[in-house]
Each structure stands twice: as C-alpha cells, then as structure tokens.
Amino acid sequence: MRRIAVGVVSSLALMTACLTVEGQDPKAKAPAKTVQPAPKGPTLATTVPAKDPAADQTAAPGQQSPAEVAIRLTGETYVKAFNQANSKAVAEHYTPDAEFIDDRGAALQGRTAIEESLKAFFAENPEPKLELKIDSIRFVGPGVAIEDGLTLVSSKKTPEPISTRYTAVHMKLAGKWQVASVRDTAIKSPRQHRAQLRQLDWMLGEWVHEGSDAVVVFNCEPVDNGNFLLRTFTVQIAGQQTMSGSQRIGWDAQVGKFKAWIFDSDGGHSDGYWHRDGDSWVLKSSGVTADGQTASNTSIYQTVNPHTMTFQSVDHEVAGVELPDSVPVKIVRHPPKPE
Numbered sequence: 001m002r003r004i005a006v007g008v009v010s011s012l013a014l015m016t017a018c019l020t021v022e023g024q025d026p027k028a029k030a031p032a033k034t035v036q037p038a039p040k041g042p043t044l045a046t047t048v049p050a051k052d053p054a055a056d057q058t059a060a061p062g063q064q065s066p067a068e069v070a071i072r073l074t075g076e077t078y079v080k081a082f083n084q085a086n087s088k089a090v091a092e093h094y095t096p097d098a099e100f101i102d103d104r105g106a107a108l109q110g111r112t113a114i115e116e117s118l119k120a121f122f123a124e125n126p127e128p129k130l131e132l133k134i135d136s137i138r139f140v141g142p143g144v145a146i147e148d149g150l151t152l153v154s155s156k157k158t159p160e161p162i163s164t165r166y167t168a169v170h171m172k173l174a175g176k177w178q179v180a181s182v183r184d185t186a187i188k189s190p191r192q193h194r195a196q197l198r199q200l201d202w203m204l205g206e207w208v209h210e211g212s213d214a215v216v217v218f219n220c221e222p223v224d225n226g227n228f229l230l231r232t233f234t235v236q237i238a239g240q241q242t243m244s245g246s247q248r249i250g251w252d253a254q255v256g257k258f259k260a261w262i263f264d265s266d267g268g269h270s271d272g273y274w275h276r277d278g279d280s281w282v283l284k285s286s287g288v289t290a291d292g293q294t295a296s297n298t299s300i301y302q303t304v305n306p307h308t309m310t311f312q313s314v315d316h317e318v319a320g321v322e323l324p325d326s327v328p329v330k331i332v333r334h335p336p337k338p339e
Contacts, residue, residue: 202306268290310328312325
C-alpha cells in the first residue's frame, strides 16, 4: 500500500504481524485451587500456582523464547497472506483498533481502514511480493513486544523492491499476538531512479512509424547518469519536417510513479504520469497548446514483440472540446547501426 493510495498501503506491506500463540492470556484469572484425594487418611488440599504471564517470554542464553518463536512464525503467515494479495487475512494480524503510520506521517486507524488500504494497494499492484527481515524482537512487559526490521516490497508493476524500515508493537490479547501499532521510516538511500527506469527499457532505441501521409520518428536514450530517459520525436509530412519535440521521463520518488514532461517545437507543453496496464503502458497528460488552450490526452503503447508496438491516442480534449480517438498505429524499432 503505498500511502493512502500509494504510500500508506505500500508501507502497510512493510510490516510484520503476529497472530495466535498458545499460552495463557495475561488477563486470564489464575487457576482455582484443586483438591487431590489421598488413597488413605485425611484429604490434603494443594494449590496449583498461577502461571507467570511473562513465562513464555523468557529463554535460555542463545535461544529464542516461545513468544519470540510465535511472533516470527506468525510473521511468516503475514508474508504468505500478503503475497497472495489476501487483504482480509493480512488485516487479521492487527488488533481491531490498530494504528499504522507510514513514512510520511499519514495514519490509518483500525483494522478495517488497514484492510481497505490493502485492497487498494493490491488492486493497483498485481502479483505483490513482500520480503521480511526482522532485526530484533524485545519484550518490554508481560504480553508486550517491540519488533524492528526491514521490509522489501515489489510487484509486477514495480519489480524493483522498495525498502522501508519499521517498528511494530505487538500485544497478546485473548491468547493471540497481534500488531497494535506500526510506524514506518523511509530509507533515504540507495535512490531508486535508475533501477526503476529499467522497466522502460522497451522504449530505448530508434522507432519509426511510416503512414500514408506522415512519418514519425522517435529516439529514446538514458541521460543524466541514467536517472532520466530522453525521448525526441520528429513529424514529417510530404518529406518536410512539420514538428519536433522532446519528452523527459523520470522516477517521481514522492508518488512512486514515472513522470513525463513534454515540449513541442510550436511552444506547447504538458506533463503527466505513466502507469502499466497489463502488457500496455499508458501516459495520461495535460498541459497548454502553443495558442494558450488547455489540452489533455491519454497515450497507449501496446507491446507486440520486442521490436514492434502500437500507439493510440484517446480521451483527447482541447479547450474542453473532445476530439475523436485515433486508430492504433504500428511503430517499429530500427536495428542498431553497424559500427
């Protein structure tokens, strides 16, 4: 879940949780006195001592206590449920009034809110994958544990894992260990820009569309130490260049998406965000034409094979007037020139 939308939910993925552990509820009453009859002579009443609620939190040197083992095992069930995109099963690891605070300070309150955020995250990020690395689990009182660690979250949409540190507070309620509070902390480095841009390697190279009345040439290459992609384009009609322009694409670390800035030779400009939709990549942009009119557009790139794709422009508006969708056109990658 990345945010309450992208961030919170992404961060939600970055937490561990704990469910059931066998043992006494810290709030349970001590066992009543029991009487054991002797085969002969007077009856002798013996008192069975109450179990120390913190007994399962102690361990011999170099070993894990039963409570720590239980917390780690239920952390595994959390990861399994997350990787199955089962928002309900993940949310059950939290107390009903659990609090979650993401790395930007946005808060979710309660199990229901957490489950809804997870649903949104899984809907936007197919095939999620969570890896959990627990640094430490320490007990600060009977039935209370604090866990620190690191999570790495990826998906089909974002294959490069995003790392986040977390601190989780676990409580044992009604015989179950559950997460009562979680706070995420962003890892400022390493930066993800170049790694994220590898998802757009399909753009690299020179591409051409040859229509009956126009030729459009695209060229894409990494710039600025690989932190951006620069796409240039030219439009030729009847052998004469009528327009050119550029599109700069970079990873927006604040929102976790690819952002594009587009400029054309007539003076128009726009910007927007890319997102993946199955085998297609979609760019939704808005801006201003050279004449000062508002404009918006959705561009769809569909992969046919490693050297062929189709392009279509839909939802195109200028000054509030809707224009017809274009038909899909084929764009072919030129082979690299021999050295």
